[in-house]
Amino acid sequence: MDKLLPPGQFETEKWPILHKGDIPVFNKTYWNFKLFGEVKEEKILSYKEFMELPRTISTVNMHCVTTWSKFDTTFEGIALRELLKLVEIDEEVKYIKIYGYYNGDRFGYSANLPLEPLLGEDSLFVYRWKDQHHDWQDIDPKHGYPLRFIPPETFYLWKGSKWVSGIEFMKEDEAGFWEEFGYSMTANPFKEERYR
Template structure:
């Protein structure tokens, strides 16, 4: 569904900055990324270990619940599936919760998503991007989630894209994340205008 404007959205050429809480200040010495939950063994990655994982490049449309949509941004990052390959999941894992920094707490923010929808090249933990095919590569900014921000497929509103990502919890049952606990949709499909519960 590339370059299709969902109902209630307007197209923008900019990438607006919207977030809750403080902007995380990256410190490579203390940064880590945890894979936990319904796994046989938890894994914690350092920044260098994360950056050494295979990466993918994908063009992803972004749709924000505040009604803007931005088409054609190109992202490079670690696909969700590469992180799934690092752990042995217990049976019937169908959901994940992706965590990120919130006001100094490495696991203060979270967003829930169905795992099956995140196993292609359009579900990335991104570190750099360019504005369209002809743009120049640049690191994502601290306000956009540096050093690592999850960008979900365009079939989800962008609040599912956790900034300052710190881990993935693998789950058998769906659980509300940060905004979902405040009344936002659990499924968040912009093409069905699933903004709120």
């Protein structure tokens, strides 16, 4: 895999932990994942249903807006494209918002993303990982357990919602959690799109 360090970044072999708010307690019985917005019919998946979806393994590079980059982390998870098979979306849908828990609110955090770049193997809802220093292991609660979205490396990592709870399908782009604080809507590390 290519190792291209975006401008203003430094390489680390660690996976630093940064988040805002409390770490939610996972309860398999009550957890669910909602697909909603510009869809013909909303879909709600239980944890069991979600984890029974086809799995993908992909190695990705991660770039954080706080200037660290970590290369060659391998994740196992469910590709976003698998979730698209479960709903009929309006043909004008061009954007999504991926939601996650924030201080007890399951839709308190969100990250906006264009849909088209997320259709490959590098857009995963992940539950385990490995790298050159670690064998396969579950992501821990601080990293977003039980499921965390990892975006392609063409997006800063804040677009990777932790403790995910749903996807809203949208025709128009709309600011997510950090975007409302002035962060970039597009967040491309290679163009150093940190802030608006």
